[in-house]
Amino acid sequence: MNNPLIRKLEKFTKLSSGEMQVLEQVAAEGLRQLGTREDIIREGDRPQALNLILSGWACRYKHLEDGRRQIMAFFLPGDLCDNHVFVLREMDHSVGTLTPVTFAQIPRRRIDEITLSHPRVTQALWWASLVSTAIQREWTVSLGQRDALERMAHLLCELFVRLRVVGLTEENRCELPLTQAELADAMGLSTVHVNRTLQELRAAKLIILKGRTLTIPDLEALQSAAQFNPNYLHLEHEGQHLDAND
Amino acid sequence: MNNPLIRKLEKFTKLSSGEMQVLEQVAAEGLRQLGTREDIIREGDRPQALNLILSGWACRYKHLEDGRRQIMAFFLPGDLCDNHVFVLREMDHSVGTLTPVTFAQIPRRRIDEITLSHPRVTQALWWASLVSTAIQREWTVSLGQRDALERMAHLLCELFVRLRVVGLTEENRCELPLTQAELADAMGLSTVHVNRTLQELRAAKLIILKGRTLTIPDLEALQSAAQFNPNYLHLEHEGQHLDAND
DNA sequence: GATTGCCGGTAACCCATGTTAAAGCGGTCG
DNA sequence: CGACCGCTTTAACATGGGTTACCGGCAATC
Numbered sequence: 074m075n076n077p078l079i080r081k082l083e084k085f086t087k088l089s090s091g092e093m094q095v096l097e098q099v100a101a102e103g104l105r106q107l108g109t110r111e112d113i114i115r116e117g118d119r120p121q122a123l124n125l126i127l128s129g130w131a132c133r134y135k136h137l138e139d140g141r142r143q144i145m146a147f148f149l150p151g152d153l154c155d156n157h158v159f160v161l162r163e164m165d166h167s168v169g170t171l172t173p174v175t176f177a178q179i180p181r182r183r184i185d186e187i188t189l190s191h192p193r194v195t196q197a198l199w200w201a202s203l204v205s206t207a208i209q210r211e212w213t214v215s216l217g218q219r220d221a222l223e224r225m226a227h228l229l230c231e232l233f234v235r236l237r238v239v240g241l242t243e244e245n246r247c248e249l250p251l252t253q254a255e256l257a258d259a260m261g262l263s264t265v266h267v268n269r270t271l272q273e274l275r276a277a278k279l280i281i282l283k284g285r286t287l288t289i290p291d292l293e294a295l296q297s298a299a300q301f302n303p304n305y306l307h308l309e310h311e312g313q314h315l316d317a318n319d
Numbered sequence: 320m321n322n323p324l325i326r327k328l329e330k331f332t333k334l335s336s337g338e339m340q341v342l343e344q345v346a347a348e349g350l351r352q353l354g355t356r357e358d359i360i361r362e363g364d365r366p367q368a369l370n371l372i373l374s375g376w377a378c379r380y381k382h383l384e385d386g387r388r389q390i391m392a393f394f395l396p397g398d399l400c401d402n403h404v405f406v407l408r409e410m411d412h413s414v415g416t417l418t419p420v421t422f423a424q425i426p427r428r429r430i431d432e433i434t435l436s437h438p439r440v441t442q443a444l445w446w447a448s449l450v451s452t453a454i455q456r457e458w459t460v461s462l463g464q465r466d467a468l469e470r471m472a473h474l475l476c477e478l479f480v481r482l483r484v485v486g487l488t489e490e491n492r493c494e495l496p497l498t499q500a501e502l503a504d505a506m507g508l509s510t511v512h513v514n515r516t517l518q519e520l521r522a523a524k525l526i527i528l529k530g531r532t533l534t535i536p537d538l539e540a541l542q543s544a545a546q547f548n549p550n551y552l553h554l555e556h557e558g559q560h561l562d563a564n565d
Numbered sequence: 566g567a568t569t570g571c572c573g574g575t576a577a578c579c580c581a582t583g584t585t586a587a588a589g590c591g592g593t594c595g
Numbered sequence: 596c597g598a599c600c601g602c603t604t605t606a607a608c609a610t611g612g613g614t615t616a617c618c619g620g621c622a623a624t625c
Binding site for chain 4: 566567568569570571572573574575576577578579580581582583584585586587588589590591592593594595
């Protein structure tokens with residue numbers, strides 16, 4: 074089970090082997106590969122399929138007319154870009170890769186089939202999509218209220234925890250394949266200030282960041298610097314959520 | 320049809336009179352009323368029902384430990400607070416009123432019934448929920464990239480257009496029952512700077528704001544000051560989106 | 566092994582926005 | 596009627612973060 078989607082959904086609910094097989098197969102079907110800094114889908118396109126990231130990092134972003142860019146979300150392995158977008162006529166933003174990416178394009182019909190025949194998977198996908206909108210809200214809080222240091226620390230906590238869910242951390246380390254310019258576009262800061270802020274986090278011994286490897290010597294310390302409360306990731310489950318109505 | 324939800328969904332798809340009746344009835348069932356500045360649901364609560372705002376304004380917000388507060392969304396008549404939240408164990412934020420509010424609490428079971436028997440309504444609710452997450456993303460863009468003037472202008476455009484959808488504007492006017500402190504909490508600005516910014520918009524003749532009434536003499540001018548592109552509200556439909564798979 | 570381009574790092578300066586404080590201005594309630 | 600309260604407005608001052616500009620390392624390319 075190296076499928077990161079399954080790994081993630083299992084944080085929410087136990088899946089039967091049949092359900093896992095369905096997910097495995099769906100992921101194996103419409104496989105695609107892209108290099109660094111290519112678009113998976115563009116603003117204005119008509120959404121046709123649901124994209125599932127299998128390896129590599131991508132992001133959701135939007136350009137303003139004068140060239141400013143905001144990254145609105147990072148997509149990690151196991152993340153789906155927008156459940157149910159096909160209801161909309163056209164994309165209001167773009168999704169692009171940050172590293173080489175492998176992803177699966179899941180056609181609308183496949184989703185509908187799964188929804189009809191696998192209620193527990195449906196609910197787990199619901200959960201995943203609620204979590205990703207909760208992440209979006211938390212970014213609103215960061216951008217609106219947190220200063221540069223808290224904001225960076227918060228993002229790093231979030232990414233670390235999300236990567237851990239899909240098994241992409243080792244002890245207190247993970248990959249962080251983002252340039253400082255990309256971090257800046259995500260956090261609404263200038264690249265210069267991202268650099269200052271990272272220095273400050275390093276000086277405070279809250280992070281070790283060398284090359285593409287992030288090490289967090291003391292996660293609790295970083296969390297408290299960020300006022301990071303993981304509740305919005307909804308990882309605490311209580312067994313089966315499924316009841317007779319689903 | 321003074322039901323604002325129906326009004327809104329009809330921007331997406333035509334509803335049959337039967338479908339409208341179902342929605343009317345659902346809205347009439349679990350009616351509740353609250354005064355100004357009360358909570359509809361609180362962080363930590365277990366979500367039990369879907370709340371539909373029928374009149375008045377509410378907001379989604381979160382407090383940080385040190386008292387800072389971020390308003391993450393405004394809810395207007397016709398807005399649903401979080402389709403499908405009941406999948407989650409507990410709320411990661413609160414929803415509170417900004418004015419006296421009438422809302423309907425729709426129990427989970429009713430939603431499931433509608434979903435099973437009225438695919439077109441289901442799809443319209445999907446659309447509404449996709450639009451509200453698109454709004455959340457646009458706030459990320461505002462907070463990350465737009466300066467105070469663009470940000471305020473953008474918010475006012477958005478609120479005006481959303482109110483117009485549910486028939487709550489008259490020509491170029493609408494109610495704006497928000498204090499400057501509430502605007503500040505939403506836009507990540509200080510109250511002082513909100514005041515400065517509103518003065519600036521007034522001086523530029525982009526808005527007339529007196530008491531709780533907002534007048535926009537020239538919507539296009541305001542939109543262009545804000546770089547407001549309404550595409551993210553997905554109001555341009557192309558007739559029936561419903562096909563055989565739904 | 567020179568050239569080019571990308572990325573991280575720094576420094577000097579500047580401005581948008583925050584902070585603090587205080588005054589004005591209706592409403593409303595006792 | 597007077598006192599209070601919530602809200603807006605203004606002013607003086609402080610600062611976090613933006614801008615511009617430059618350096619150096621390093622990997623890919625020829």
